[in-house]
Amino acid sequence: MRFLKKGDDKKGDDKKPKSQPESEPKGHPDLKVISGSQISGRQPQQQPPPQQQQPQPQSQQQNITLPNIKYKIAVASGKGGVGKSTVATNLAISLANAGGAVGLMDADAYGPSIPTMMGVQEQPKVSPERKLIPLVRHNIKLMSIGFMVPEEQAMIWRGPMLHSSIRQLLSDVEWGELDYLIIDLPPGTGDVALSLTQAIPLTGALIVTTPQDVALADVRRGVAMFERLGVPILGIIENMSYFLCPHCNEKTEIFRKDGGKNTSERFGVAFLGQIPLDAEVCTAGDLGVPIVAGHPESPQSEAFGTVAQELETVLEESGDDDELTIL
Ligand SMILES: Nc1ncnc2c1ncn2[C@@H]1O[C@H](COP(=O)(O)OP(=O)(O)OP(=O)(O)O)[C@@H](O)[C@H]1O
Ligand SMILES: [Mg+2]
Numbered sequence: 001m002r003f004l005k006k007g008d009d010k011k012g013d014d015k016k017p018k019s020q021p022e023s024e025p026k027g028h029p030d031l032k033v034i035s036g037s038q039i040s041g042r043q044p045q046q047q048p049p050p051q052q053q054q055p056q057p058q059s060q061q062q063n064i065t066l067p068n069i070k071y072k073i074a075v076a077s078g079k080g081g082v083g084k085s086t087v088a089t090n091l092a093i094s095l096a097n098a099g100g101a102v103g104l105m106d107a108d109a110y111g112p113s114i115p116t117m118m119g120v121q122e123q124p125k126v127s128p129e130r131k132l133i134p135l136v137r138h139n140i141k142l143m144s145i146g147f148m149v150p151e152e153q154a155m156i157w158r159g160p161m162l163h164s165s166i167r168q169l170l171s172d173v174e175w176g177e178l179d180y181l182i183i184d185l186p187p188g189t190g191d192v193a194l195s196l197t198q199a200i201p202l203t204g205a206l207i208v209t210t211p212q213d214v215a216l217a218d219v220r221r222g223v224a225m226f227e228r229l230g231v232p233i234l235g236i237i238e239n240m241s242y243f244l245c246p247h248c249n250e251k252t253e254i255f256r257k258d259g260g261k262n263t264s265e266r267f268g269v270a271f272l273g274q275i276p277l278d279a280e281v282c283t284a285g286d287l288g289v290p291i292v293a294g295h296p297e298s299p300q301s302e303a304f305g306t307v308a309q310e311l312e313t314v315l316e317e318s319g320d321d322d323e324l325t326i327l
Contacts, residue, residue: 027080045321064171064200068105069178071203073140073234073316076226078218081188083239084208085113087275087286088184090301092236093204093292094137094308103134103141105169106198108186109157112146123147124239138293143173159191166195197229203315204234206272211238211259219263227301232274234314236264237307243275244299270314273307276300 008048066072069120087102096102106114115121118140124132124147134141143163175181182203186192196202205226209219219236226233238260243252254277266272275281278300284291292301 001129001148011097017261055315062323066166066170066175066181066200069175069181071179072181072183073201073203073311074107074183074185074193074205076189076193076205076222076233077184077208077210078220078222078225079209082187082208082210083275084187085117085184086210086241086281086290087206087237087304087307088182089117089285089290090092090281090292090304090306091311092180092182093138093290094301094304095180095182095311097292097296097305098308098312102139103143103175103178103181105173105181105183106144106146107166107169107183107192109145109149109165110161110186113285114142114144115146116288117285117290118142120147127174129174131172133174138290141175141178143166143169143175147167162191163195163198166192167199172201181211193225194229197226197231202231204232205310206234207236208239209236209260209263210240210255211253211257212255216259216263219260223269224269232318233267233269234311235270236260236267236277239275239307242276244276244278249299270310272310273303273313275303 010157052158075091077084085106085108092102092104104114104118106112108114119138120135120142122135124135124143127133132143134143135147136142164269181194185196205222207222207226209216209221223233238258240255242249242259243254245252260274261271276299278291280295280298281291281300284294287294292296292304297303
């Protein structure tokens with residue numbers, strides 16, 4: 001995928017192949033979609049695709065600076081389905097409710113869920129400067145590959161296209177002035193995280209986990225990846241920590257108790273809080289109105305609010321990026 005840039009014109013179009021493979025993603029009419037081989041052909045200055053490189057600390061790689069965004073924070077996990085996107089959306093809204101200017105970037109090209117969870121399916125407009133204008137919902141600026149590429153096609157990215165699309169979601173989007181850019185990553189320790197850390201100096205990463213041992217083994221892998229990339233871990237968030245009975249408010253720990261907390265102690269990183277397992281959290285995401293937006297007074301929303309406060313504390317205490325823990 002390649003977004004239109006200033007100066008793109010018919011001449012540029014001539015360089016397009018006469019026919020593209022049918023499997024190439026199509027989507028936004030104002031965006032060009034080109035193959036990975038073209039990307040490297042037309043942009044020789046660009047980094048080679050990440051899978052051909054050895055991971056290196058981010059400071060040696062990135063060249064998109066985004067100076068108007070104070071904190072650039074990736075939400076990651078070693079394992080799928082632990083609630084990264086749920087946490088990213090509700091955390092973003094909690095930070096906005098606390099007065100922050102917040103953007104949310106969906107970097108999950110394989111299964112973008114931010115459009116559904118935030119209740120937006122429109123295509124973004126393009127500014128006169130040929131930059132994509134983020135959609136705004138629940139007071140958050142949003143950008144997702146899911147806005148441009150039909151859902152069923154989002155699964156077929158080639159490595160170089162993925163790399164290029166992540167860079168363009170950062171540099172070809174009119175993010176404006178933000179306190180926080182929350183970046184929702186796909187599960188695991190793959191190409192997207194690598195592309196992201198090669199593109200921008202991340203303030204740090206948040207690791208989402210569930211309390212049981214099998215998920216925590218994946219946390220260790222996620223932490224190890226960011227360690228290799230030189231990205232500070234801002235903290236661990238334990239999702240689906242307990243079930244809160246809607247009738248008597250009794251807490252039931254369905255999975256293991258305090259796994260995320262214990263792991264954070266072991267790694268010496270901040271524990272930012274526990275989010276209850278709750279049908280309302282799930283339903284709210286499916287309906288496109290995250291629980292913090294729809295029911296800000298609920299105990300579930302309070303839990304997200306606590307995580308947002310803890311994150312603010314970690315960021316304030318760090319003073320500047322250099323003081324954050326690189327494990
Ligand atoms: N605290 C919670 N209580 C109830 N349901 C939850 C909670 N957190 C997440 N879910 C539900 O679990 C499912 C997976 O959550 P989500 O999509 O946020 O996970 P993910 O880690 O982003 O997944 P993926 O790895 O596929 O990107 C969703 O249906 C979501 O609504
Ligand atoms: Mg997700």
